Amino acid sequence: MAATPGRRVTSADVARQAGLSRATVSYVLNNTPHQSIPEETRQRVLTAAAQLGYSPSAAARALRSGRSDVVLCLLPDWPVGPEVGALLTNLSTALAARGLTFVIHPVIPGDRPVAEIWKAITPAAVLAFEELSDSDVAAMRGAGVASVVALLGSSRRQRRELEVSQQRVGRMQAEHLAATGHTRLGYAYPDDARLRHFAEPRLEGVRTACAELGLDAPLVQVVPLDAPDAAAAVRRWRDNRIGGVCAYNDEVALALLAGLREHGLAAPADLAVIGVDDIPVARLADPPLTTVTTDQNAVAAHLAATVVAVVAGEPQPRPPGSDIVTVTRRGSA
Structure with missing residues (x-):
């Protein structure tokens, strides 16, 4: 039985297609631990889901886990030229390869508070390019949201940060x-x-x-x-x-x-x-x-690895070496 055109396929549709209870389907689709689901039953659920084109709701995943798979980037009021654009594009690609969705939100002085932005999304992590306030960091920590600050200089908080030295x-x-x-x-x-x-x-x-x-x-x-x-x-x-x-x-x-x-x-x-x-x-x-x-590819790869490590509570990777900065010699100097 196909789902109604234009309507999102739900786990209830998958249950009807498979001829199983919604609870059993939910256990399979969510890979719920400590449930003894026969392999034949699991395959029935997965086949039905594939036939219907089912994909889990991001909102539902967020409700179950307490956070989404989103990495929120708080972008300062910068002109987005070729270099910043390349970094953001590479970072989006690097995070996508790790199953994370990259969302950019500009932070304009005098605009809405940072807390309003991240609370509306409930991200897995917040990536900022400027110092976060102590209250913002504490609120994120209390909500289980990881924070990574990719600063352009030194900072007073050393452990959860990546310095991108200009x-x-x-x-x-x-x-x-x-x-x-x-x-x-x-x-x-x-x-x-x-x-x-x-x-x-x-x-x-x-x-x-x-x-x-x-x-x-x-x-x-x-x-x-x-x-x-x-x-x-x-x-x-x-x-x-x-x-x-x-x-x-x-x-x-x-x-x-x-x-x-x-x-x-x-x-x-x-x-x-x-x-x-x-x-x-x-x-x-x-x-x-x-x-x-x-080398913005190297910078983005390291930022992505840092975000993943912080979300997982693992040690942060070592930053790339100075060899990622090079001189291209041409005719003007």
Whole structure:
């Protein structure tokens, strides 16, 4: 007997199809422990479920277990560019391979409290990219919801967190420019305040590398994605005998290349430029853009493994090594 078209197939339909009691069907479909179900009966249930196209309700699973198979990602108010987009896509794929559903919810300052968001979903875990408050962590723990914080810097809670260090990115930019003979560096800071969580640690990495290499601190300028404004920044760096600039990302680096053209100048002869992210158009720039990139597949795989470990109450895996951050050498620096 087929279920009515347009109506969700239920366990009651499976019971009728198999000619068994709803209790027996429920035991089989839910794989209930400590029940002596003959193998022939179990196969009757599974065959009936397959014939009807039965799939268990996510809501019902959540009621039985107290949580869903959802991993809730609390995404800060970030512009979702190619790099963040790639991380989220890879993370969704990595979690799906582990039987988990990835749901992203933006967290806008002044919007609804974090507690309202996760309580509405009852996830298996919450993945955040900014510090969670003590009260939120305590409430999640009390509800049996695991929390993982993938921070962009240091944190006061060490055990349940993964640090994604952007300082390594800035350090490699500065080291590359120094290795190519530049002793006075600049830093092109983005004009979007929402990017400070990435920009600040990257700038700190550049500063640290300069100090360790015995170079002056980088001359920092805010560079909008606008050729005339970028040209003004280029002029100031040139006036201060800056030979190479670490750009916040590839988009800012491309703005600098446009700013150089405004003066009839070019990279790297007049000003070396190195970006971050290796976005698709980086290799099409004139000259092709030297850039620093992070293996987002490796980051996503580690985040997914960390979430699974925390949900299972198991030790967290070791973070990936520094070799996931590399310099792609092209013509601009």
